[in-house]
Amino acid sequence: MxxxxxxxxxxxxxxxxxxxxxxxxxxxxxxxxxxxxxxxxxxxxxxxxxxxxxxxxxxxxxxxxxxxxxxxxxxxxxxxxxxxxxxxxxxxxxxxxxxxxxxxxxxxxxxxxxxxxxxxxxxxxxxxxxxxxxxxxxxxxxxxxxxxxxxxxxxxxxxxxxxxxxxxxxxxxxxxxxxxxxxxxxxxxxxxxxxxxxxxxxxxxxxxxxxxxxxxxxxxxxxxxxxxxxxxxxxxAGLEQAPFHWAHVQKWLVYYRDLIRVMDHDTREAGRLKQWIKLLARSYDEATDLFTEIRRLKTPDEICAALTVPV
Ligand SMILES: Cc1cc2nc3c(=O)[nH]c(=O)nc-3n(C[C@H](O)[C@H](O)[C@H](O)COP(=O)(O)O)c2cc1C
CATH class of the missing domain: 3.20.20.70 (Aldolase class I)
Structure with missing residues (x-):
């Protein structure tokens, strides 16, 4: 496989x-x-x-x-x-x-x-x-x-x-x-x-x-x-039995923010983070709420400040 x-x-x-x-x-x-x-x-x-x-x-x-x-x-x-x-x-x-x-x-x-x-x-x-x-x-x-x-x-x-x-x-x-x-x-x-x-x-x-x-x-x-x-x-692959906890996923969102920080400007970076959060909403209710909260925010840092894990 x-x-x-x-x-x-x-x-x-x-x-x-x-x-x-x-x-x-x-x-x-x-x-x-x-x-x-x-x-x-x-x-x-x-x-x-x-x-x-x-x-x-x-x-x-x-x-x-x-x-x-x-x-x-x-x-x-x-x-x-x-x-x-x-x-x-x-x-x-x-x-x-x-x-x-x-x-x-x-x-x-x-x-x-x-x-x-x-x-x-x-x-x-x-x-x-x-x-x-x-x-x-x-x-x-x-x-x-x-x-x-x-x-x-x-x-x-x-x-x-x-x-x-x-x-x-x-x-x-x-x-x-x-x-x-x-x-x-x-x-x-x-x-x-x-x-x-x-x-x-x-x-x-x-x-x-x-x-x-x-x-x-x-x-x-x-x-x-x-x-x-x-x-x-x-x-x-049979290596996980259930989806990650939301807290764990949020850590990857912060990691993503750190990676895209090197990109050219905030609007595009913020767009990428929002796009991911929107797709996460298919699996996580928390992401649906988060998306509503962050949809008008303009920078990756503002978005990450809305997370419930340390950023
Ligand atoms: C936003 C988006 C961009 C895509 N870009 C490409 C691409 O560059 N090349 C490609 O072969 N397929 C592309 N696809 C199709 C996907 O590779 C895949 O065939 C499709 O999403 C169905 O698989 P999924 O249901 O697992 O998402 C894209 C799909 C989406 C939703």
Missing amino acids: TLTLAPMEGVVDVHMRDILTRIGGFDLCVSEFVRVSNHVLPASVYHQYCPELKSGGKTAAGVPVHVQLMGGDPSLLAENAAFVAELGAPGIDINFGCPAKTVNRNDAGATLLQWPHRLNDIVSAVRRAVPAAIPVSAKMRLGFMDKSLYMENAQAIQSGGAMKLTVHARTKLEGYKAPAHWEYLAPLRESLTIPLVANGEIWTRQDYEACKKISGCTHFMVGRGAIARPSLALEI
């Missing part, structure tokens, strides 16, 4: 990866997508999205971080992949799932799921461009407007040379609306020879058990659930 922390633009940044991998239970992280649209991006951009490249491509807790690329042009993606491999990325993941309108209008993300041959072209170009020792994987949804091509898309990615495929079990049209359709993963897993990673709507250990039963998968990726319930990966 492996558990991967999902890439989440604007949420799972270097600091969140640091925290969640220190807490434990994750085998792998994937960076936020790096949009590749017309040239080979400079090292500074890759270091911004994945500062871990400067320390062996791993978080401080030693968990590898694969770099995720997104775009529609095979040769451009390949050139960028080769460069990011040179920078020390321990793996490259390709995004075929992003539902954002601006992204899809610009020929990237989930829109590509309408043309299986294009997925194949992209994956094979990237695979050819990076050293054989560096894994190339892909992440897709079940489709764009419907699920009719999910099998063809997965096969196209596999025959392009991906060593693993993660499937967020919804179409682009379904957005983030529950449920995730784990039942589509079982036939997919049976038809593939590469590992299939199940993703979507795993918020609790029970959800994980249900997803495992329905999909038959042994590899999983969790995103929002891990932010909302920082003990989730440990619970899935």
